Amino acid sequence: MKIAIFGTGMVGQALSGKLAELGHDVMVGTRDVDQTLANTTPHPYGFPAFSVWVKEHPAIKLGTYAAAAQHGEVLINATNGNGSLHALQLAGEANLNGKVLIDVSNPLDFSQGNPPLLSVANDDSIGEQIQRAYPQVKVVKTLNTVTASLMVDPQQLAGGDHHLFVSGNDAAAKAQVVAFLKDEFSWKEIVDLGDITTARGAEMYLPLWLRLWGALGTGVFNVKVVQ
Numbered sequence: 001m002k003i004a005i006f007g008t009g010m011v012g013q014a015l016s017g018k019l020a021e022l023g024h025d026v027m028v029g030t031r032d033v034d035q036t037l038a039n040t041t042p043h044p045y046g047f048p049a050f051s052v053w054v055k056e057h058p059a060i061k062l063g064t065y066a067a068a069a070q071h072g073e074v075l076i077n078a079t080n081g082n083g084s085l086h087a088l089q090l091a092g093e094a095n096l097n098g099k100v101l102i103d104v105s106n107p108l109d110f111s112q113g114n115p116p117l118l119s120v121a122n123d124d125s126i127g128e129q130i131q132r133a134y135p136q137v138k139v140v141k142t143l144n145t146v147t148a149s150l151m152v153d154p155q156q157l158a159g160g161d162h163h164l165f166v167s168g169n170d171a172a173a174k175a176q177v178v179a180f181l182k183d184e185f186s187w188k189e190i191v192d193l194g195d196i197t198t199a200r201g202a203e204m205y206l207p208l209w210l211r212l213w214g215a216l217g218t219g220v221f222n223v224k225v226v227q
């Protein structure tokens with residue numbers, strides 16, 4: 001399948017690496033291709049610059065957000081939450097319309113230091129902002145509640161016996177995304193929270209996620225919902 005992944009960070013690398021390994025035709029989108037390829041500085045969190053990392057993944061294409069959006073039959077938003085609407089604007093509405101957009105972003109605002117605040121919460125979410133801005137795009141919020149490595153390899157914890165959430169207005173798009181997550185990444189337990197307004201809960205989980213990260217000393221953890 002032709003897949004576009006908007007975002008060159010830790011999540012963009014994890015998702016594009018895994019999907020290319022599975023044989024998908026992946027194009028990663030960025031603001032400025034030349035600048036992204038010229039940047040060789042490792043990220044402060046320890047993962048390599050995209051330009052260095054992609055040399056080990058030669059099948060992965062890099063393009064502008066617009067080129068990636070044109071390429072993708074399925075789209076994944078793995079941009080910084082505060083830049084997501086800008087990234088999609090650069091991608092171009094005509095290139096997005098009618099497609100499923102898996103939204104992995106979180107509204108983390110580091111402008112006042114650590115821990116970050118949420119730039120949108122309570123009565124709105126990035127998932128809803130994207131859906132409102134692009135009514136003909138089928139936005140499905142998911143994967144934002146787990147760290148990048150776990151997104152593509154849930155089996156590394158408890159045999160995959162832990163939960164992921166999906167939110168979105170289009171039932172068929174959600175079903176397609178659930179099947180994709182199960183088939184490509186081997187997710188077993190996925191709770192459909194409801195329409196895109198339920199992305200609020202998934203995004204507002206982040207303050208707890210960040211405190212768990214601090215308490216546990218690792219980002220490789222997840223929640224299991226028991227009844």
Ligand SMILES: NC(=O)c1ccc[n+]([C@@H]2O[C@H](COP(=O)([O-])OP(=O)(O)OC[C@H]3O[C@@H](n4cnc5c(N)ncnc54)[C@H](OP(=O)(O)O)[C@@H]3O)[C@@H](O)[C@H]2O)c1
Nearest residue numbers: 007008009010011030031078079080081083105106147148
């Ligand atoms: N890191 C994780 O494990 C994790 C887990 C769950 C969810 N998330 C969420 O997933 C998203 C990606 O996270 P990340 O850690 O991989 O990377 P990130 O540093 O949050 O985002 C990097 C990407 O955002 C793009 N970007 C930043 N500002 C932009 C703007 N104003 N306009 C357009 N594009 C902009 C960058 O574009 P350029 O390529 O042009 O620089 C880059 O591709 C975030 O929303 C994050 O909260 C992350």
